[in-house]
Amino acid sequence: MSQFTPEQSAAIRAEFPELSETVSGHPLVYLDTAATSLRPRIAVDIESEFALRHTAAVNRGAHSLAAEATEAYDDARASIAAFVGARPNQLVFTSNATESINLVALAMRLASSVGSPPRFALAAGDEIVVSEAEHHANLIPWQEVAQQTGAVIRVAPITDGGELTAEAVKSVVSDRTRIVAVSAVSNVLGITNPVRAIADLGRAAGALVVVDACQSAAHGRIDVESYGADFVVFSAHKMYGPTGIGALWGTTEILDEMPVVLTGGSMITRVDYDSSDYLPAPAKFEPGTPRLTQAIGWAESLRFVESVGVDAISAHEESLGAELFAGVADIPNVRILGNSNGVHRVGLVSFAVEGVHPHDVGQYLDSRGIAARVGHHCAQPLHKRLGVDSSTRFSLGMYSTADDVALAVAALADVREFFGED
Amino acid sequence: MEFDDLYQQIILDHNKKRVGYGLQPGGFPSHQYNPTCGDELTLTVRLSEDGSTITAVEWEGKGCSISQASASLMTSEVTGMSVVEFESFANGFRDAMRSRGTISLSEDEYGDLAALSGVSKFVARVKCAMLAWVAAEDSLILTRESLN
Numbered sequence: 115m116s117q118f119t120p121e122q123s124a125a126i127r128a129e130f131p132e133l134s135e136t137v138s139g140h141p142l143v144y145l146d147t148a149a150t151s152l153r154p155r156i157a158v159d160i161e162s163e164f165a166l167r168h169t170a171a172v173n174r175g176a177h178s179l180a181a182e183a184t185e186a187y188d189d190a191r192a193s194i195a196a197f198v199g200a201r202p203n204q205l206v207f208t209s210n211a212t213e214s215i216n217l218v219a220l221a222m223r224l225a226s227s228v229g230s231p232p233r234f235a236l237a238a239g240d241e242i243v244v245s246e247a248e249h250h251a252n253l254i255p256w257q258e259v260a261q262q263t264g265a266v267i268r269v270a271p272i273t274d275g276g277e278l279t280a281e282a283v284k285s286v287v288s289d290r291t292r293i294v295a296v297s298a299v300s301n302v303l304g305i306t307n308p309v310r311a312i313a314d315l316g317r318a319a320g321a322l323v324v325v326d327a328c329q330s331a332a333h334g335r336i337d338v339e340s341y342g343a344d345f346v347v348f349s350a351h352k353m354y355g356p357t358g359i360g361a362l363w364g365t366t367e368i369l370d371e372m373p374v375v376l377t378g379g380s381m382i383t384r385v386d387y388d389s390s391d392y393l394p395a396p397a398k399f400e401p402g403t404p405r406l407t408q409a410i411g412w413a414e415s416l417r418f419v420e421s422v423g424v425d426a427i428s429a430h431e432e433s434l435g436a437e438l439f440a441g442v443a444d445i446p447n448v449r450i451l452g453n454s455n456g457v458h459r460v461g462l463v464s465f466a467v468e469g470v471h472p473h474d475v476g477q478y479l480d481s482r483g484i485a486a487r488v489g490h491h492c493a494q495p496l497h498k499r500l501g502v503d504s505s506t507r508f509s510l511g512m513y514s515t516a517d518d519v520a521l522a523v524a525a526l527a528d529v530r531e532f533f534g535e536d
Numbered sequence: 537m538e539f540d541d542l543y544q545q546i547i548l549d550h551n552k553k554r555v556g557y558g559l560q561p562g563g564f565p566s567h568q569y570n571p572t573c574g575d576e577l578t579l580t581v582r583l584s585e586d587g588s589t590i591t592a593v594e595w596e597g598k599g600c601s602i603s604q605a606s607a608s609l610m611t612s613e614v615t616g617m618s619v620v621e622f623e624s625f626a627n628g629f630r631d632a633m634r635s636r637g638t639i640s641l642s643e644d645e646y647g648d649l650a651a652l653s654g655v656s657k658f659v660a661r662v663k664c665a666m667l668a669w670v671a672a673e674d675s676l677i678l679t680r681e682s683l684n
Contacts, residue, residue, distance in 0.1 A: 138538075470601075471601060472600075473573055473600035473664065474602075477542065477658070481539035497574075503575070503598065504573055504574050534551075
């Protein structure tokens, strides 16, 4: 594991204009990449240039601009798919990872109401397995499926240190398990889960396996096939790309079987007054005019990530993440959520400061130019499980530096004194 | 510095002092919840027998220093106030909080509560400052309904 040299870091940082902003009179220290990553200028420039010069209807019309737009859109899908180790026709564009999960959940609700297709149709007494550490986006859609069908949510426990083991998942998997939904990395704990082993358990039980890869994608090499899941979801805005676009990856077989949810133009072959035939995936899940500029912008962002080097980024973030973790752990009366030893971590640490509310912590850090996330991070049940209402989170990106970490740790060390705690 | 406006010493002190902390049984408590941070506050306003005057405010809850200090300072300032007076007092406080820094609370009228003026520049924190006030208004409505 090695970090970028100061020269390399300076060159990377120069590509992110937001990093030259000042906050409260201090240079911005951006430690909220896990929520939304900053955007490289080159990708935004190409995206806006495309919008200004090549905006036209995708998949319709015979004029040159429409043909160019269609080609560019298809190329963008192909390069995003290649980045995550997928085939282009396995990658369905959505608004974000949340929508991706909802698409699968809605397909299940529709299938359940008619009892077909069998792998998507749930019945009373069937079971849905999630972990204690899931983001609301990987919990609430399944609650809705459960409420509609009479299925039951089974929750795989984490350890007090935040670790999710395959054994813990095994303890709640049964012959009634129909869905296993887990994150590759928790957005609060930053610990890498044994997704492959969990997916194998799920599939052996005949369940569909859904992996939320939001916190893994673009922080290291991801290969959707390697998870052994049926579905993998991720969002562009956590991968240095634009907001408004994300993806649902599915195996060719499962996307073929999955019923359509939203319908309309662009997703059909033959249409009659009483029935229609649909295109194969991904088109059958993408009715209407697609997210053209967002797809272009996302693909360009990933081109930038590749130019820096995915493996180099993950080595940098892991090394810096270890410094951050150690720095926060050394501060008295600060408790790290997910402090288990011997686990693999990404560059992310959430913590509770004894006696000081996270909003106050975040406001104090902001006064020192440090952008941190505060609140429950869309994981209320997990916070409750760990005995806190909410927390503060630092998260790293390719542009983070050892100086960022030192400034954040120093500011955090002053928080309790400022609020009059001994 | 706006940050120093936000965390004046009075606020930091009242975050610890928590005037009125501790709910007694009875009365008409109002429970308020801020879904963005999970903060909660339960507050009871006690009225005189004729329902015209606030005789006590009791509250319990957990939250950031702004929400705790606002509850504590409000308790100090409004105890003994007539209900009619409180209504316009609360409206004035709300207007200042929502003013994005354009309205300051006067020390003559609002006493130590004026220290919360700086909150209005931090849009995300206005809800924190208002939590106790929303609870007080709600408890008041419940209490007065019981008197009718």
